[in-house]
Amino acid sequence: MIIIKSPEDIAKMRVAGRNARAICEALAARVSPGITTKALDDEAGELMRRQGVRSAFRGYRGYPGTVCISVNEEVVHGIPGSRRIAVGDIVGIDVGVLVNGFHGDTALTVMVGVTDPDVIRLVEVTKQALQAGIAQAHVGRRLSDVSHAIEKTAATAGFAVVRDFVGHGIGRQMHEEPQIPNYGPPGRGPKLLAGMTLAIEPMVNLGCAEVNMLDDGWTVVTRDRRPSAHFEHTVVVGATTAEVLTESGC
Ligand code: MF3
Ligand code: CO
Numbered sequence: 001m002i003i004i005k006s007p008e009d010i011a012k013m014r015v016a017g018r019n020a021r022a023i024c025e026a027l028a029a030r031v032s033p034g035i036t037t038k039a040l041d042d043e044a045g046e047l048m049r050r051q052g053v054r055s056a057f058r059g060y061r062g063y064p065g066t067v068c069i070s071v072n073e074e075v076v077h078g079i080p081g082s083r084r085i086a087v088g089d090i091v092g093i094d095v096g097v098l099v100n101g102f103h104g105d106t107a108l109t110v111m112v113g114v115t116d117p118d119v120i121r122l123v124e125v126t127k128q129a130l131q132a133g134i135a136q137a138h139v140g141r142r143l144s145d146v147s148h149a150i151e152k153t154a155a156t157a158g159f160a161v162v163r164d165f166v167g168h169g170i171g172r173q174m175h176e177e178p179q180i181p182n183y184g185p186p187g188r189g190p191k192l193l194a195g196m197t198l199a200i201e202p203m204v205n206l207g208c209a210e211v212n213m214l215d216d217g218w219t220v221v222t223r224d225r226r227p228s229a230h231f232e233h234t235v236v237v238g239a240t241t242a243e244v245l246t247e248s249g250c
């Protein structure tokens with residue numbers, strides 16, 4: 001069952017969404033050559049304390065970090081640690097918070113002095129794929145219209161979407177129904193209704209679509225170890241457009 005949120009619920013999700021995005025963008029601004037992913041995670045913890053919000057990730061199925069930081073060949077769910085950011089890296093930052101009983105979940109990929117034109121294009125196309133998906137998230141469309149728009153954007157550019165991980169409904173739970181694949185034919189699945197809240201999150205690979213899980217049980221990497229990009233917004237389905245709840249608000 002897909003839970004439809006009331007206007008009061010959505011107001012709370014707007015707060016959670018803005019908090020998550022503000023932290024995500026603050027971390028993105030701190031990424032520079034030499035910094036460890038653990039230092040970024042510590043900063044996230046400090047920002048959450050200051051805002052009075054909780055990490056939605058820490059302790060989730062035993063996840064040990066405050067946020068997820070996924071570098072280059074790491075697709076998603078990178079555990080912050082001693083890895084140091086280097087010039088030429090792309091860094092995925094995924095932030096989830098719980099505020100007032102509701103979740104916000106958002107991610108972006110930042111480039112650190114990247115000059116490889118294929119990598120720059122990968123990051124830009126993944127961001128466009130998210131926007132293309134969001135553009136379908138309104139009444140009159142079906143769920144797989146979102147999926148299809150994402151896949152089409154990535155595939156047209158010659159990139160492969162990850163199939164083993166998906167977007168999701170979000171609300172009182174971080175992961176609610178429905179699952180939102182980043183691929184598929186249009187016009188299938190449930191009709192989108194006003195008040196559905198969705199975390200749309202394309203993961204796009206430069207090389208092949210296949211991924212592996214590292215021995216830490218969390219970090220997802222590309223099988224060919226070539227780079228992968230990830231962007232995510234939490235949105236609410238509206239009559240003619242989606243509202244992005246994870247907008248920075250300033
Ligand atoms: N934020 C991820 C998502 O987009 C989930 C993170 S899993 C966790 O769905 F364990 F790190 F919390
Ligand atoms: Co996320």
Ligand code: CO
Pocket residue numbers: 105167168199201232
């Ligand atoms: Co998510």
